[in-house]
Structures are given as structure tokens and as C-alpha cells.
Amino acid sequence: MLLYRSVTEHGEEQQKNAKGVVSPAxxxxxxxxxxxxxxxxxxxxxxxQQTVPTQWMMTMRMAAATVIMGLIFWPxxxxxxxxMYVIPGFILAVTYWLGYVFQLWGLSLTAPGRNAFLTDTYCVMVPFLIWAFTKRHPTWQQLVATAVCVVGIGFVSLSGGGGADLMHMSFGDAITIVGALFYALNLVIVGLLGRSYDASALMFMEFAFASVLFLDGAGLTEGYPSASWLRxxxxxxxxxLVIGSTVIAQLFQTIAVQHLPTAQASIILSTESIFGxxxxxxxxxxxxxxxxxTGFVLIFCAILLSEVQLPSPRTLMSRRSGDL
Structure with a gap:
């Protein structure tokens, strides 16, 4: 689900000319x-997950999503x-696969709400990965967002789920954060590739390779499928998950982001963890x-701070001096 947001943003320019009658509301x-x-x-x-092993569940989900996407974008x-999309598609698929493996491993060990908020910390990690790839330093508000996010994670860890203190957070929390790191890496790579590749074709190849990776992982670690899953x-x-979280969510987002400012769209989408x-x-x-x-509120504030562009302290000071 996190990649859909990224691919849509980088495919926005290709869809700017599309006619639409959707109001901002x-x-x-x-x-x-x-x-x-x-x-x-x-x-x-x-x-x-309580019935179907993680990677078999994702194999079925990703395979179905790949087929549906292939039909939708076939022309x-x-x-x-x-x-040309084999290598970039495979690289993205590996990060996507690892992100889901760790996130869903964490989900099996902790509550869905905690998992949702800790997964969304990927927003705060992205600027630092961009720094590692491009040497572009994080802004002051990204640094503040990181500090707020760390404090929020500390409160979440202190609130239970096996964590005695911040340095001994629950294993499920820690694994979830590792998954968020891979999601952030996936997002950064999409950003680096977005201008050179068609968004829909890149996402199709990524999903196709991810289906194979999940299938291989399931076959190696989770045994054979069971008829008991047919409930x-x-x-x-x-x-x-396939129709709602993949097809409808992607369609709604693709249409909506063309009619709203990116910052406003990002804020609305970040409420995903609250619904979780x-x-x-x-x-x-x-x-x-x-x-x-308290931890959820702090993490949500950190997400907003990382998404919304605020004026720098120097700009505020210059404005104040001008008013005087």
C-alpha cells in the first residue's frame, strides 16, 4: 500500500492532462x-494471518493484484x-518484499494499531535515506520530526507489548520498524527511478517479481497450502485487500491527487494509521x-511535520523584521 502513494506521486505529471470533473470536496x-x-x-x-501463513497470504494477494493491474494497464x-523494467522492477520488489515480511512478522507479534503507527514512521526515515543517496541534507523540520518520532516510539514501547523500557522495546515493535525502513528505501528508489520509467509498468513489474519472491519464501519456509484456508x-x-486496498484505493488516490495540493493529500493519507x-x-x-x-499522537505529529513544508526560522525572522 505504501508504494501506491509513491508511484502515484511520480506518475502525476503523466496524468496532468487527464480531464476530470472531481471537486476538491x-x-x-x-x-x-x-x-x-x-x-x-x-x-x-x-x-x-491467524490461519494463513504470512508469505502464502501475500503470494495470493500480490498475484491477484498483478493480474488485475495487467488487465487494467494492458494497452x-x-x-x-x-x-527495460526487469532490473529496476526486481530491485523494487526485493525492498517491497522485505518491507512486508518484516512488517507482517511484527504484526503477528503486536496489535494492529501499534503496527500501523510504527509502520508509518517510514515517512520520517525517507529524508535521511535521500541524504545517503544524494548527499542532500535533511531540513530543520525533518530533524525535529525525527526527534519527535523517536520520543513517540519510546512512549509506544513503554506502554506495554513486552517492552520494559525504550532500549528494550518489544520484539514485534522492533521488527515493525525494520519493515518501515525497507518501505522507506522502496520509496526513495521509486523516487530516483520515477523520471526514467513509466509508473504503471514499473509497478506492474515490481508486483510480478514480488509475487515470485513471496511464493519462493512461502515454499521454503511455510510448507504447502492447506484446504483449511478455503473459508x-x-x-x-x-x-x-486485493480489490479494496489495491485496486479501489489506487484508483481513488490516482484521481484525487490531481485535484488537491500534494501537502493536503499527504496529510489526509497519513490518517491511515489513525483508522488502523x-x-x-x-x-x-x-x-x-x-x-x-501519547506515543501515537507524537508519531502522527512527526508524520505531519515531515510531510508539510513550513517556512524556515530564518524566513520567519526576516518577515518579522520586515513587519517592524
Missing amino acids: VARLMLVVNAAVWGSGYTILKHI RLRRTNLR WDIIAGLAY VLVSVCFFGEVLTVGSV
Whole structure:
């Protein structure tokens, strides 16, 4: 789900000429639905995970998403030299695969709400990975966002789930953060490749290779598929993840971001983690403590701070001097 946001942003310029009659209000509603679908997906993943092993679950999800994307984008894919996309698609697939492996491993050990908020810390990691790749230094507010995020993670870890203190956070929390790091790496690589490759073809190849990686991982570590997985709740959950979290969410986002400022769209999409907590509390029975709520609020503030461009202190000082 995190890559969809990135690919859409880098494919925006190719879609600027598309005609649309979506009002800003409708666009905002579409993004709220998008965030709700993504957020609720954590609890559904947790439910399916209790019956279907992680990599088999992702194999079915990614294979179905690849087929659907192939059908939707077939006219464009047919005109594209997909051989040029093999290496970049495979590199992205590896980071995407590792991101999901660690995130879902963490999800199996912690509550969906905690997993949702800790996964979204990838937003704060991105500027530092960009620094590593391009030598472009993080801004003052990105540094502040990182500090706020670290404090928020500390509160979440202190709130329970096996963590005695910040240096001994629960294993599930730590694994989730590792998954967020791979998501951030995936996002940065997409950003570096975005200007040279068609977004839909790049995402199609990534999903295709990810399906193979999940299949290989499942075959090596999780045994054979079981007929016991053919339950209505499992099938319905997978259908929700494929159709809702993949197709509908991607479609809504692709349309909505063309009618709203990027900063505003990012803020709305970042509420995904809030929906993740709400659904987890209502349907999974996650218990919120003062410490966990404080940590969630701090992490959400860090996400907003990393997404919204604020004027620098020097600019504010110059404006104040001008007013005087």
C-alpha cells in the first residue's frame, strides 16, 4: 500500500492532462476512504494471518493484484519495452518484499494499531535515506520530526507489548520498524527511478517479481497450502485487500491527487494509521493506554511535520523584521 502513494506521486505529471470533473470536496472524501481502507487492512491482515501463513497470504494477494493491474494497464504495457523494467522492477520488489515480511512478522507479534503507527514512521526515515543517496541534507523540520518520532516510539514501547523500557522495546515493535525502513528505501528508489520509467509498468513489474519472491519464501519456509484456508472469512478478507486496498484505493488516490495540493493529500493519507488504531480497538480488542495514545499522537505529529513544508526560522525572522 505504501508504494501506491509513491508511484502515484511520480506518475502525476503523466496524468496532468487527464480531464476530470472531481471537486476538491469529493477528492478529499476519496482520500479519506483511501486512508480508511488502508488503515482497516491491518486488522484484516492480522485476522487472515491467524490461519494463513504470512508469505502464502501475500503470494495470493500480490498475484491477484498483478493480474488485475495487467488487465487494467494492458494497452499501456503492450506499448512498453518491459525488458527495460526487469532490473529496476526486481530491485523494487526485493525492498517491497522485505518491507512486508518484516512488517507482517511484527504484526503477528503486536496489535494492529501499534503496527500501523510504527509502520508509518517510514515517512520520517525517507529524508535521511535521500541524504545517503544524494548527499542532500535533511531540513530543520525533518530533524525535529525525527526527534519527535523517536520520543513517540519510546512512549509506544513503554506502554506495554513486552517492552520494559525504550532500549528494550518489544520484539514485534522492533521488527515493525525494520519493515518501515525497507518501505522507506522502496520509496526513495521509486523516487530516483520515477523520471526514467513509466509508473504503471514499473509497478506492474515490481508486483510480478514480488509475487515470485513471496511464493519462493512461502515454499521454503511455510510448507504447502492447506484446504483449511478455503473459508469464507479468509476469502472475503483477501478479496477486500486485493480489490479494496489495491485496486479501489489506487484508483481513488490516482484521481484525487490531481485535484488537491500534494501537502493536503499527504496529510489526509497519513490518517491511515489513525483508522488502523480505531478498527483495531473496535474489532480486535486492542487496549489503549495513556502511554500508547501519547506515543501515537507524537508519531502522527512527526508524520505531519515531515510531510508539510513550513517556512524556515530564518524566513520567519526576516518577515518579522520586515513587519517592524
